[in-house]
Amino acid sequence: MQYKLVNKFDKDFIKENIMGPNPAKLLEETLALYPLQAGSTVLDLGCGRGVTSIMLAREYGLRVFATDLWIAATDNFKRFTAAGLNREQIVPIHADAHELPYAEEFFDAAVSIDSYQYFGLDPDYLGTHLLPLVKHGGKLILLVPGFRKDVHENLPPELLLSWTPEALDTIHDCAHWRTVISATE
Ligand SMILES: C[S@@+](CC[C@H](N)C(=O)[O-])C[C@H]1O[C@@H](n2cnc3c(N)ncnc32)[C@H](O)[C@@H]1O
Numbered sequence: 001m002q003y004k005l006v007n008k009f010d011k012d013f014i015k016e017n018i019m020g021p022n023p024a025k026l027l028e029e030t031l032a033l034y035p036l037q038a039g040s041t042v043l044d045l046g047c048g049r050g051v052t053s054i055m056l057a058r059e060y061g062l063r064v065f066a067t068d069l070w071i072a073a074t075d076n077f078k079r080f081t082a083a084g085l086n087r088e089q090i091v092p093i094h095a096d097a098h099e100l101p102y103a104e105e106f107f108d109a110a111v112s113i114d115s116y117q118y119f120g121l122d123p124d125y126l127g128t129h130l131l132p133l134v135k136h137g138g139k140l141i142l143l144v145p146g147f148r149k150d151v152h153e154n155l156p157p158e159l160l161l162s163w164t165p166e167a168l169d170t171i172h173d174c175a176h177w178r179t180v181i182s183a184t185e
Pocket of ligand 1: 017018019020021022023045046047048049050051067068069070071095096097098112113114115116118119
């Protein structure tokens with residue numbers, strides 16, 4: 001794929017501000033398949049340093065509430081201002097995904113890239129905390145890292161150099177999640 005929008009970013013800005021796999025590429029790929037209507041109000045949940053939030057506001061013309069726990073709202077505000085965005089286009093919020101300070105049905109869509117696995121594993125999370133905030137008929141775009149095939153029974157020592165087994169338990173293959181989902185239905 002040609003990443004026309006991602007390539008507008010300064011490469012060093014991307015390197016300095018992403019917190020895992022390049023979320024800007026993941027966003028551009030995903031919105032090519034599942035577009036969001038310009039002017040929509042969007043929650044970017046677990047936005048980190050706001051790379052995807054900047055892209056949603058600047059390139060897609062969405063009104064973005066850039067929400068994160070580990071990164072201070074003031075840091076993101078400075079980054080958004082430096083990226084040329086104003087407070088009508090993008091609002092930095094510091095909040096825990098379990099205590100989101102938004103009205104029910106406020107958002108046209110919610111996006112969460114490489115973060116849902118940190119707070120959304122409880123089967124009740126989605127229905128209790130996130131879905132109520134998205135209007136009826138709205139969109140959810142949740143992208144999480146995964147294994148092609150689970151390795152949890154026999155974790156390679158190389159992975160354990162930088163991950164704990166508990167952290168790796170947030171990452172699974174599709175077969176695992178199908179089992180989890182069918183158990184909650
Ligand atoms: C790996 S980073 C990804 C950040 C960003 N989406 C990106 O791709 O660069 C995971 C993010 O999830 C956020 N996060 C983890 N637990 C959270 C929670 N309970 N509520 C809100 N955000 C949370 C962290 O603050 C962190 O910025």
